[in-house]
Amino acid sequence: ERRAKWHDGQPITVDDVVWSFQVLKANAPQYNRYFENVTDAVAISDREVEFHFNQKGNRELPKIIGDLVVLPKHWWEGTDASGKKRDITRPTLEPPLGSAAYKIASFKPGSEIVWQRVADYWGAKLPVKIGRENFDTQRFTYILDENAAWQAFTKGGLDDIKAENSSRRWATAYNFPAVKAGDVIKKEFKTTSPEAMQAFMLNQRRPLFQDRRVREALTYPYDFETMNRTLFFNSNTRTQSYFQGTELASSGLPQGKELEILEKYRDKLPPELFTQEFKLPVYDSPQAERKYLKQAVDLFAQAGWVIKGGKMMNAKSGAPFKFEILGTSDTDQILSGNYIANLRKIGVDATLRIIDPSQYVNRVNNFDYDVITNVLQQSDSPGNEQRDFWSSKSADSPGSRNYSGIKDPVVDALVDRVIFATDRDDLVAATHALDRVLLWNYYTVPQYYRAVVWLAYWNKFGMPEKQPSYRGADIDSWWIDTAKEKALTAKYRGN
Known part of the structure; x- marks a missing residue:
């Protein structure tokens, strides 16, 4: 009833699934370690793919196969803007075709990448997606120096959410003006997942x-x-x-x-x-x-x-x-x-x-x-x-x-x-x-x-009261509170 599709509008097909399995098995050693007991994949209808195993009793393997990364065969076998045939075994700076809720809008290698929410995302109304992926734009800026990244967060406008790993900083450094004013929230989220x-x-x-x-x-x-x-x-x-x-x-x-x-x-x-x-x-x-x-x-x-x-x-x-x-x-x-x-x-x-x-x-x-x-x-x-x-x-x-x-x-x-x-x-x-x-x-x-997740964030977000304990916090379920954002922008415009 709801066919998955690529960002170019073409449907994701069983041919894409079979081709992806073959390409990954041949070219990605990290997948071979999971595919050790998988011999091949065969399309048995326009909606079904059958995977063949060479051993019985590997109860987890069907689930792993269900997590198989599916790639657009037609795109990778096509040509780029210059007419050159694409090669999935080689690195590229051409944004690849995807099928998820976000796609790459722009990027500067080693400096920045901007993800834009797809307006007609095919899975937006799936039950597992309701209430999630609420940001229209996500901009990630790469800062190589940790101290510079910290200063960027304290000033605001560049880094809105910081996952803190430093015990010393968590205990002693969250005393800058925005924290004292309540404009930056420091919060601990307990987790119940296995510890790494x-x-x-x-x-x-x-x-x-x-x-x-x-x-x-x-x-x-x-x-x-x-x-x-x-x-x-x-x-x-x-x-x-x-x-x-x-x-x-x-x-x-x-x-x-x-x-x-x-x-x-x-x-x-x-x-x-x-x-x-x-x-x-x-x-x-x-x-x-x-x-x-x-x-x-x-x-x-x-x-x-x-x-x-x-x-x-x-x-x-x-x-x-x-x-x-x-x-x-x-x-x-x-x-x-x-x-x-x-x-x-x-x-x-x-x-x-x-x-x-x-x-x-x-x-x-x-x-x-x-x-x-x-x-x-x-x-x-x-x-x-x-x-x-x-x-x-x-x-x-x-x-x-x-x-x-x-x-x-x-x-x-x-x-x-x-x-x-x-x-x-x-x-x-x-x-x-x-x-x-x-x-x-x-x-x-x-x-x-440490059985908790430490997050500090500028007070511009709304979030569900109950966050998933297995991961501590689900940032994809947060949203922008426009009134709070407007107030912060006015207050910290100089930054």
Whole structure:
């Protein structure tokens, strides 16, 4: 009754769907990790496409296929304004044809992009769209310097909504005149979604991090409690699981179905996984630092590293234990400063290198780093994306999210166990097992999370009283209050 259509007025067809699947499977490695069990797509009517799978039991895969990005075949196989045939495998500065509520109105590469709401958007009256996407125009200006971006927000007129990540700024800097006058609102939105795993990712593609004892040793110098007290105004919580904030997070000792799953791999897993509850160090007293740094030194010694002349050295080769943390901004200095200082107390020469975002993306995509801070977001229903996070195949696939370079047959088996879970109880048990194995192998140094979203915004918006707890705030459900906007414009015209 309501056919989806492209912005040029042409309908979206099953041919577009089949073509999109074929193009993405052939040219986008990140899709191949999801399409591993999908053999082909066939149009069976003018409204239906049938996807063929080579395995049964992958219960999540039909949903993923339902999320397939559909591209306009006629546009990509056509020519641009100069008559040159388009090539979907190559970058372009020509705004592509879309089908959503907004389209690109104008842009300046690296500087600005303006999105305009489509007047005759085909899906505007769908129930899921009612009350959303209310702004006629959205203008995004790119400011490379964080301080300049902050100043732009405080002056108004350029940045209307700011998602705040800095604990220090949230606690101390929201005292400028517009806040005091009530023209800028500072609001905390609680969230109920799974918490992302933010951590130092130790790249096992580097020989330095291939020994589990070394990776465990690197966990102990991370003093979260001191950082939280002195840098984060006690606003953060230590991350203890890759599935934090959900029933999927492992805890205590393995039991029931989880234990049954893990028993199959007992001889390939750390023995303490079965006898000890996984716990990260807690710096809760002046004596804690000495205790945990000694544990780190002892683990290094077991792995063949000794302190000589104040430096952690390889007992056989004499090579120093030295690595670089790669980052992109001043935030990385805050994240790693305390950690680097503690590492140096045990002779580990850790340094931080800040590079520009483009170089950073290229190096991360090609796994050209020792250690990075990154974030892995999970859902309440993990599945095929776990291959991208942990599988041996993704470890050698540029652009994957297997940042730690994990190549472990047990992890591969547990990932498949999650993907092919038969019901919810089975999924929870399999995920508990996967989480526990990841934790006990110390592939990362977990950092922290914050179970709220901090937003500051100029007081020109209306919004539904109830915001979705799974994301904290749905800005697409907000709208411009014209009376408030007019008052702000008059008051701050000079800015």
